[in-house]
Amino acid sequence: MASPASTTPTAHPPRPFAVPQRGSSVAGKAYWAMAQRVALTAAAIDCGYFVLFLWLGSPPLAWVNLASIAMYLGAYQLIQRRRNTAGILLIWLEVIVHSALGSLLVGWDSGFHYYLWLFIPAIVIANSGRYAAPMVLALLAYYLGLRFACDHWGALAPLPGKGQQIVNTLHTCLVFGMFAALAAFYRRTILIAENRLLKQATLDGLTGLNNRAHFHTLAGHTLTRIQRTGEPVALVLCDIDHFKQVNDRHGHAMGDRVLVAVAGVLARKLRESDVIARWGGEEFLALMPASSLESALEVAERIRVAVEQVEISDQGTPVPLTMSFGVTRVAGSDDLQAAIVRADKALYQSKNSGRNRATAG
Template sequence: MSIPPSVTTPVKSGSRDTSRSFWKLMYQVCLVSGLTHLLFAAVFYWLGAHTMAWINLGSVTLFTASYGCLKLHRNILAAVLIVSEVLIHAALAVWSIGWDSGFHYYLLVMVPVVVISSMRRRSSKYLLSGLVFVLYVALDFTMHQVRPLHELSAEVLSTLRAFNLAATFALLFYLSNLYMRLVSKAEKQLRILATTDPLTQLLNRRSFLELADYELTQRKRHLAPLAFVLADIDHFKSINDQHGHAVGDAVLKAVSQVLSQAVREQDSVARWGGEEFLILMPNATLEAASMVAERLREKVSAVEVTVGAQTIKVSMTFGVSSHRLEEPVDGPVNRADSALYQGKARGRNQVVAEAV
């Protein structure tokens, strides 16, 4: 029996997927923040606080540059620009129009972004979070004593504070929700990697065995028949040797597609080994499974893989077995394997059921 295909290591893949999710989040941060500061630039220009209008236009420039860095995969530079903008902008805004404007609230958005960042060292996260804390406390301590550069009316300051408070909560909710969706998507992709064969997209051996254990439990409860079909591509080694592994992979994909589409809805197909496939058939007797296997054999025999001007015909040999009560999965699989090799010895491209 062939060696099963390797399974992707979920830990490394998970780390990469989470990192990609974080940088996708940074794209959204740049877009949302850039548009927000552009709006603020217009508002402050209208209010006559021209210094703040220019500060916001500078922020728009920095977020645009950060977005460009992310597009060029210069992620660290983009992160430095984003962090610098938030810290410097908050300090300048409070200095320009006062603490009561509420622009210091945006420093709070930095904390969850730092925590969920893809920085590997926890010490870096602690250091950056501590820097945000120190800046916030420093602003709180000093800006109450300093007269702002632009003195706005109490009504305008109250409106700005309410807006900034609402915007801060909205940003925290938006970023948290977006990151949750990105991570959920990454976890879903991880589950697919962990349960399917990467080449054929069929179940891998481990996930098939888990499913088979479940079906065996169901069979003990309901005493319904359960069949196994082991199939092997005929002369597959010759295909690889004569045409190369790329053509062999194309054959495997073509056969996998036929098998997955032609089995019954309740059946499950797995890539069991190199060119071997195992099919689990709940509620199928040995006779019914043999009939399905014959239909699969006919459909696979119609498969043609074109290589340049040459066409490769494909065929498969099938071994069929039926589960017996109280036996583990190995029992019917081994009997299907024996029936398969009987078919190979008899000339291939046929269905052989175990002797009852």
């Protein structure tokens, strides 16, 4: 018997945590690979149950577990053949039927009904309130009905000796482990979603550098710290020369390749302590703490040479790359915007002076 929570079937797309479709993404492939592992693990556990119930003297439950093994292996094959919904429904069917048969045969105190609790977080997380509430209520009705049937008929095939206590202890340990695994699964899902949202909010989607808004945040923190220490700070604004011509002659896909290549050069040539961003279009901006104007000009020159040496071609035709730079010092009394204005003026001087150079401003 396996946890239904980690393989949640639903006729409607889950709201908070959408179950990915196989092949639609890396996450989708990973999800369905995990579902297959769940089916195989559950089949292995039921192999152990088969032996346990034969040892405890309950052949009916042993054969129930044999049927469960077949159902889990069938679910594994269905998911492998991309019949995902059918595979997940088969897993859920196994849990529901197995819980009922185990409770009726051995008795309520055996703990077979514990597995039904795992449906509650699965239903609530995977569905909106419109569908979750009726499904939870239906589960509650089924659960109470099973409890009533067990109380009314008693154990139809009770286990001898301490068999029921052994089974209850085993079920308690397994369900505790399944709830822990379920919590870990959804915690990881939340962390991945939060990390993805954070990247979307702070990083440029193409180059992976900081975006403009996040640059302001990081630069503000850096300048606040610098004002206390009094160390020099430099600002470098750079622009890819003739970038519009690259797009016009070679297409926007090539333009994207150029932006990514230049961003890679900047990331390699600047320090981890420097704050780098794609400022907009083909412009990039770097705030360099503990850097004088002279050292910033030297860094800009190294970047200029490295960009000029980038080898990129369009179907064998080389695409020449150069960059122009505006470099300025950020004084203690400056605000960031004033420094950016000075760097922008220095950049335009580089452009007007023939491009492919760095100018201090």
